[in-house]
Amino acid sequence: MGNIAMPLTVAIPMLFAVLILVTGKFWRGVGSYLGPLAAFIILYLSFVLLGVKDTTYIMGGWIPPIGIVMVLDGLSKLMLIIINGIAFFSIIYAISYMSKYTAQFKFYALFLLMVAGMNGVVLSGDLFNLFVFLEIASLASYALVGFGVESEELEAGFKYLILGSVASIVILFAIAVVYNITGTVNMADVANTIGNPMLNKAVIFALGLFIFGFSLKAGLVPFHAWLPDAHPSAPAPVSAMLSGVLIKALGIYALIRVTFSVMGAPTEILSIIMWLGVVSTLVGVLLALGQYDLKRLLAYHSISQMGYVALGIGLGTPEGIAAGLFHMFNHATFKSLLFLDAGSFEQSTGTRDLRQMGGLMKKLPITSIGTLAGSVSISGLPPFNGFWSKILIIAAALASKQYLAAAIATFVAFGTLASFVKVMRFSLIGPLPKIYQNLKESPFSMTFSLLALSIICLISGLFYIFLMDSLFYPATNAILKQSAYISMVLGIGG
Amino acid sequence: MKKEKIKELIEDPNLGMTLIVKTVARITIALILLYGFYIIIYGHLTPGGGFAGGVILAIAYTLMMLAFSRRIALVKLSDFWASIWDNIGMLAFIVIGFVGLGFGYFLFNFLSKGKPFSLISAGIIPLLNLSIGIKIGAALYAIFIGLSIYGRLVLEEEE
Numbered sequence: 001m002g003n004i005a006m007p008l009t010v011a012i013p014m015l016f017a018v019l020i021l022v023t024g025k026f027w028r029g030v031g032s033y034l035g036p037l038a039a040f041i042i043l044y045l046s047f048v049l050l051g052v053k054d055t056t057y058i059m060g061g062w063i064p065p066i067g068i069v070m071v072l073d074g075l076s077k078l079m080l081i082i083i084n085g086i087a088f089f090s091i092i093y094a095i096s097y098m099s100k101y102t103a104q105f106k107f108y109a110l111f112l113l114m115v116a117g118m119n120g121v122v123l124s125g126d127l128f129n130l131f132v133f134l135e136i137a138s139l140a141s142y143a144l145v146g147f148g149v150e151s152e153e154l155e156a157g158f159k160y161l162i163l164g165s166v167a168s169i170v171i172l173f174a175i176a177v178v179y180n181i182t183g184t185v186n187m188a189d190v191a192n193t194i195g196n197p198m199l200n201k202a203v204i205f206a207l208g209l210f211i212f213g214f215s216l217k218a219g220l221v222p223f224h225a226w227l228p229d230a231h232p233s234a235p236a237p238v239s240a241m242l243s244g245v246l247i248k249a250l251g252i253y254a255l256i257r258v259t260f261s262v263m264g265a266p267t268e269i270l271s272i273i274m275w276l277g278v279v280s281t282l283v284g285v286l287l288a289l290g291q292y293d294l295k296r297l298l299a300y301h302s303i304s305q306m307g308y309v310a311l312g313i314g315l316g317t318p319e320g321i322a323a324g325l326f327h328m329f330n331h332a333t334f335k336s337l338l339f340l341d342a343g344s345f346e347q348s349t350g351t352r353d354l355r356q357m358g359g360l361m362k363k364l365p366i367t368s369i370g371t372l373a374g375s376v377s378i379s380g381l382p383p384f385n386g387f388w389s390k391i392l393i394i395a396a397a398l399a400s401k402q403y404l405a406a407a408i409a410t411f412v413a414f415g416t417l418a419s420f421v422k423v424m425r426f427s428l429i430g431p432l433p434k435i436y437q438n439l440k441e442s443p444f445s446m447t448f449s450l451l452a453l454s455i456i457c458l459i460s461g462l463f464y465i466f467l468m469d470s471l472f473y474p475a476t477n478a479i480l481k482q483s484a485y486i487s488m489v490l491g492i493g494g
Numbered sequence: 495m496k497k498e499k500i501k502e503l504i505e506d507p508n509l510g511m512t513l514i515v516k517t518v519a520r521i522t523i524a525l526i527l528l529y530g531f532y533i534i535i536y537g538h539l540t541p542g543g544g545f546a547g548g549v550i551l552a553i554a555y556t557l558m559m560l561a562f563s564r565r566i567a568l569v570k571l572s573d574f575w576a577s578i579w580d581n582i583g584m585l586a587f588i589v590i591g592f593v594g595l596g597f598g599y600f601l602f603n604f605l606s607k608g609k610p611f612s613l614i615s616a617g618i619i620p621l622l623n624l625s626i627g628i629k630i631g632a633a634l635y636a637i638f639i640g641l642s643i644y645g646r647l648v649l650e651e652e653e
Contacts, residue, residue, distance in 0.1 A: 007600035011591060018585045025578060060594070060601045 005045040006057040006070045006123055009080060010133075012045070013038050013116035017109040024105025031108030032095045038112055039088045042119065046080035054478070056125065056489055064489055065186035069125035071489055074474035078325060079122040079253050081471070082332045085456075086244045087115045093340050093449040094237040096442065097347065101235070107147060114140035114241065118249040125489055127175045128185040130257070134171070134217070134250050138164050141246055144238040145230045156226075156233035163226040167216035174209035177202055187262050188489035191482060197263045207269055210258050211276075218251020220310055221280040224303045228287070231302060232295035232352070236343020239295060243302045244336030248328055252309055260479045265316060274314025278405045280307025285415040292354045294342045294427070297419065298335065301378065304412060305331045311409060312393045315400050322468060322476040323392035329471070330385040330460065334377035337453035341371040344442045344450065345427065354423065359432030363439040368428050370450035375424055377457045379417040385461035500569055509563035519561035526554040534627035538616040544623035548630025555635045564642055576636040583629025590618055590625070 016038035023030045049072060059068040091111060098104050117137025124130040142164060146157025179185050181202055182193045197203040216223035227247075231239050259269050284304025291297035309331065312324020344367040345360065346352050361368045377384040380391070390413055397406035441447065460467055478485065503509060510516060533540075534547030559567035594602030601618075608615030 004595070004600075007595075011588065011600060015585075015588045015592065018581055018588060022578065022581045022585060025574070057600075059599065060603060061599050 003049060003052050003055060003057065003072070005048050005052075006055075006072055007059070009042050009045050009049070009084070009119040010116050010123065012041055013112040013119070017112040017116065020105050020109045020112070024109070028105060031105040032098075035108035035112060036088075036091050036095065039084070039091045039115070042115065043084040043088045046077075046084040049080060050077050054488060057123075063491075064125065065184050065189035068129060069186065069489060070123040071125040071187075071485070072123065073485065073488070074471075074476070074478035075253070075256065075325075076122045076478075078329070078471050078475040079249060080119065082329055083115065083118045083122065083245050083249055086241060086332050086336045087111075089449040089453055090237040090240045090244075090336065090340070093240075093343075093446050094235075095445040097236055097343055097446060100347075101147070107144070107235075110140045110144050110147075111238070111241070113137075114144065114246070118245060121249050122253055125188070126186045127178065127190065127258075127262070130187075130254060131168070131172055131175055134254065135168055137246065137250060138168060138217075141238075141242060145234045145242070147235055147238065148233070153233040156229040160226045160230040163216060163223075167213040167223075170209050170216075171213035174206040174213065177206040177209070181206075186489070187257065188486045191262045191264065192486050192490065194263070196266075198266050198268065203263070207259070207263060207266075211255065211269070211272060214251050214255040214258070215276060216251075218247050218255065218306055218310070219280075219303050220251070220276045220306060221283040221303060224280070224284070227303060228296055228299045231299035231339075232293060236340055236346070239298075239343070240336035240339040243299065243339055244332040247302065247306060248309075248332065252306065252313065252328060255310075256313060256479055261482055261485050264482050265480075267316065270314050270316040272314075273310050274402070274405065277307040277310030277312075277314055278408050280304065280310065281412040282307075282408055285412045285419065289415060289419050289422075291419075292426075294345065294352045294354055294357075294423065295339065296352075297354075297423065298338050298342060301416065301419070302331075302335055304416065305335065305378070307412075308390065308393055308409065311405060312396060315396055315402065317396060317400055318473075318476050318480060319399060320393065320396035321479055322472045323389055323396050325472045325475050326464070326468060327386075327389035327393060329467075330377065330389045330457075333453055333456050333460065334374045334384075334386060337370055337450065337457060338374040338378065340446070340450055340453070341367055341374060344370075344446055347442060348439050349436060354426035356433070357427040358430040359428075360436070360439070361428045362432060363436060364441050366441055366447040366450060370454050371428060372424065373454035373457050375420040377461070379420045380413050381417075383461045384457055385464065386457075388461060388464045496569065500566060503566045503569065504562060509565065511561050515561050519557055523554050523558055526550060526557065530554060530627070530631070534623055535620065536613070537623035537627075538619045539611060539613070544626025545630050547623070548627040549634060551627065551631030552634035552638070555631075556638050559638065559642065564639075568639070571635065573636060573639045576632045576639065579632035580629055580636060583625045583627070583632065586625035587622060587629070590621055594618070 016034050020031050020034050054073045057070040098107055114137050117133045117140060120133030121130055124133055142157055142161045145160050146154045175185060178190055182190050184190055194203060197207060219227040231243050234242060259265055281304050284300050284307060288297050288300035291300060309324045309328045312320045312327060348364055349357060377386040380387045394406050394409050397409060530547045530550035533542040533550055534544055537543030555567060555571060591601040594600055594604055597604040603617040605617035607617050
């Protein structure tokens with residue numbers, strides 16, 4: 001029957017989103033109480049689920065493959081922790097940050113709907129529900145990108161809406177092709193009936209469509225055009241969620257689930273994913289180097305770092321996948337930390353342009369510590385977490401004899417370091433401009449999230465062996481053991 | 495008070511379309527609303543259901559807006575209440591799902607299933623259809639209000 005917390009991670013944020021919308025009409029400030037409460041409950045539930053044995057939840061008592069099923073395995077547990085952890089810190093941060101916006105309760109409602117959609121994506125056991133939850137999360141994020149309703153934000157939101165909808169339609173079309181071939185949309189049932197996917201041309205076509213759609217959601221090059229516009233334009237907590245979680249849950253997670261659990265990881269497809277990743281790392285970092293807009297620079301680094309994750313996953317070896325998942329976790333922590341820092345700088349100084357900042361270490365100490373921790377992590381300096389995951393990915397690439405990929409990954413690591421040295425040089429040190437003499441540190445709810453995420457960056461770097469054993473290798477096992485997934489969902493064989 | 499205002503607005507010849515359209519619309523709106531509710535309530539027995547019926551409900555209000563002008567439609571059902579009904583529909587759906595949790599599963603069909611093909615049967619499905627119908631009807635109407643938010647200013651010289 002499964003654990004009751006599984007449907008609740010989707011249902012509770014939805015319930016709270018609607019409650020906020022109804023009561024928000026009469027009491028505008030309700031979101032800043034109910035929103036963090038809901039985020040805390042689902043964070044607690046995802047920690048509860050971390051300790052639960054792998055299981056399935058049958059919706060409404062209809063057994064699979066007829067009914068809808070939710071699947072909890074190592075990968076889903078990891079994704080739930082990432083999603084709900086970052087969502088919790090972002091929503092705490094948003095209490096102070098969003099106070100300058102109008103219609104705050106709508107922000108919290110959309111934010112919770114986005115979280116509900118992502119939780120649904122990572123728990124869903126069939127392709128069509130994955131698509132439905134993906135659309136819930138995407139539609140909420142389109143609205144959140146344009147939340148400031150300035151011309152720049154609306155343009156970015158519209159661009160994101162068009163490109164994201166193209167990806168959604170392509171994914172739906174791929175699902176239709178798979179349904180036509182197999183007569184089912186239950187992922188385990190599809191995997192059971194489809195056999196070797198490379199023997200059927202229609203399945204190869206569907207796989208190509210899946211890779212296109214999910215790569216666009218993940219922001220991999222050459223499908224990245226929406227990302228550098230959408231991520232900087234959103235309010236800071238939303239940027240942190242988009243960059244830290246959304247592109248992973250809707251893009252990389254769904255890509256992993258379809259290629260590994262459903263299609264059984266054909267090597268040709270894996271090498272396509274790997275080279276998409278390699279190109280993304282290189283292009284992302286080269287585009288980031290010339291940027292002076294802090295949030296835009298971070299958005300280009302998201303492309304680059306997602307490339308690392310795709311590179312690790314595409315290697316297809318247990319070491320590579322575990323390193324890729326570890327980098328995904330690390331990227332969620334340090335990139336959301338950096339986006340929240342950028343929001344704190346923007347709120348204090350009123351600008352995102354690095355050339356107009358300087359010497360902020362003295363005036364904004366906690367934000368600066370956060371920026372320092374995030375920059376050091378993303379550039380891959382020990383003992384912070386980014387170092388370990390990058391070196392593990394490069395080592396895994398060398399072990400699979402992908403020397404060119406390893407060389408590019410190493411080069412990109414130096415490029416990342418260079419561009420974050422630039423960030424620190426322009427924002428933290430140097431002379432303080434006169435207009436910033438009276439700056440004050442951001443309020444407690446913002447600095448709390450910054451400090452907490454900085455500490456997570458450091459601790460997950462120091463205790464990375466423990467994390468690898470408890471989180472990432474179980475997730476890798478869940479990815480690689482397709483037969484275990486099938487037998488768990490359909491209740492056959494094992 | 496509200497009735498008098500609506501009557502006054504309906505009889506204003508400057509608002510909305512011609513008398514012919516208004517007369518026909520006055521009859522058909524009621525029939526369209528009735529048909530929308532029929533589609534929703536018989537959703538579990540015949541083709542259609544919450545979504546299709548909700549769209550028909552929204553069409554009735556949209557016809558009202560086109561034939562009699564936007565102002566009358568907003569007096570009948572304002573954007574504020576459209577939004578409230580929209581949220582109430584969704585809330586009802588989620589609450590029914592949570593009640594099912596008390597019987598073991600989320601969205602469990604906990605009511606008596608009744609006799610097949612009779613109106614009161616199929617447990618919670620008619621209730622879910624009703625909540626979806628309300629949500630879709632109110633939401634599409636609210637979208638139409640949003641789309642018709644812009645108008646042309648009538649300058650004094652033109653009058």
